[in-house]
Amino acid sequence: MISTNTAIVTLPTDDQILITREFDAPAHLVWRAVTEPDLVRQWWGAGHGEMTVCDIDLRVGGTWRYAQTTPDGQEVGFHGEYLELVQDERIVNTEIFDPFPDNGATTTMTLVEAGGRTTLTTLVQHGTAEARDMHIASGMESGMQASFDALERVAVSLR
Numbered sequence: 001m002i003s004t005n006t007a008i009v010t011l012p013t014d015d016q017i018l019i020t021r022e023f024d025a026p027a028h029l030v031w032r033a034v035t036e037p038d039l040v041r042q043w044w045g046a047g048h049g050e051m052t053v054c055d056i057d058l059r060v061g062g063t064w065r066y067a068q069t070t071p072d073g074q075e076v077g078f079h080g081e082y083l084e085l086v087q088d089e090r091i092v093n094t095e096i097f098d099p100f101p102d103n104g105a106t107t108t109m110t111l112v113e114a115g116g117r118t119t120l121t122t123l124v125q126h127g128t129a130e131a132r133d134m135h136i137a138s139g140m141e142s143g144m145q146a147s148f149d150a151l152e153r154v155a156v157s158l159r
Contacts, residue, residue, distance in 0.1 A: 003022070003024070003149075003152065004145075004149045005145045005149065006021060006022065006148075007019055007020065007021035007141075007144060007145055007148050008020045008021070009141055009144075011132070011136070012123075014129040014132065015125065015126045015127065015128060015129050015131070015132045016123060016124065016125055016126065016132065017123075017124040017126075017132060017135060017136065018121070018122070018123050018124075019120075019121070019122040019123075019124070019144065020119065020120070020121050020122075021119070021120050021148050022117055022118070022119050022120075023117065023118045023119075023120060023148075023151070023152045023155055023156075024116075024117055024152060024156055025116075025117070025118060025152065025155035025156050025158070025159070026113055026116050026117075026118060027088045027089070027111040027112070027113035027118045028088045029118075029155045029156075029158045029159065030111055030118045030120060030151070030155045031087065031088045031089075031111060032155070032158060033151055033154045033155040033158065034091070034109070034151070035056060035058050035091075036056075037054045037055070037056050039154055039158075040054050040056070040066070041054050042150065042154045043147055043150035043151040043153070043154045044066055044068075044147055045066075045068045045076075045143065045147060046143075046146040046147045046149065046150035047146050047150075048068070048070060048071075048143050048146070049068040049069050049070040049071055049076070050068055050069050051066065051067070051068045052067050052068055052069055052075070053065055053066060053067035053068075053077070054066055057082075058082065058085065059082060059085070060082055060083065060084060060085055061081065061082065062081070062082045063079065063080065063081050063082070064079060064080055064081075064082065064093065065077065065078070065079040066078050066079075067098075076098075077097075077098040078095060078096065078097055078098065079095075079096055079098070080093045080094035080095045080096055080104070080107075081093060081094050083106070088111060089110065089111055090108070090109065090110050090111070091107075091108075091109045092106065092107070092108045092109075093106070093107055094106055094107075095107050095124070100131075100134070103126070103127070103128075103131040103134065104127070105124050105125055105126045105127070105131070105135070106124075106125045107122055107123065107124050107125070108122065108123045108125070109121070109122045110122075118155075120148075
């Protein structure tokens with residue numbers, strides 16, 4: 001059963017965002033859905049525009065880039081580098097929002113499976129409290145909730 005709007009966002013320190021969401025799919029399917037470009041295109045930015053770029057070079061030192069065009073015609077882009085990869089378990093990467101290249105973050109995504117369900121935890125480590133607050137104020141949570149709902153649908157469809 002697909003759950004909706006169930007990601008929990010907390011602020012453990014003044015420069016961190018912690019996101020937790022459980023998915024009704026095993027870790028290897030969630031991993032595929034977050035690492036394979038054809039699958040990422042099906043859920044990233046769900047309902048907030050058309051994804052125009054989905055480049056993933058999934059290796060330590062490899063880079064990624066996502067971009068979309070919003071309904072009002074604005075291009076929104078993000079990019080980064082993979083720092084650590086443990087298949088089906090963990091991805092550590094940098095993340096930079098194109099308009100603010102000096103406010104990058106490091107994200108650590110962890111997948112933990114129990115009983116065929118997977119808890120995805122993402123810790124976003126910003127360089128400053130101001131950068132973290134700007135990220136929160138961007139409206140990221142509503143877009144993330146919609147994207148995670150779509151991510152779960154994609155992962156479940158891979159069974």
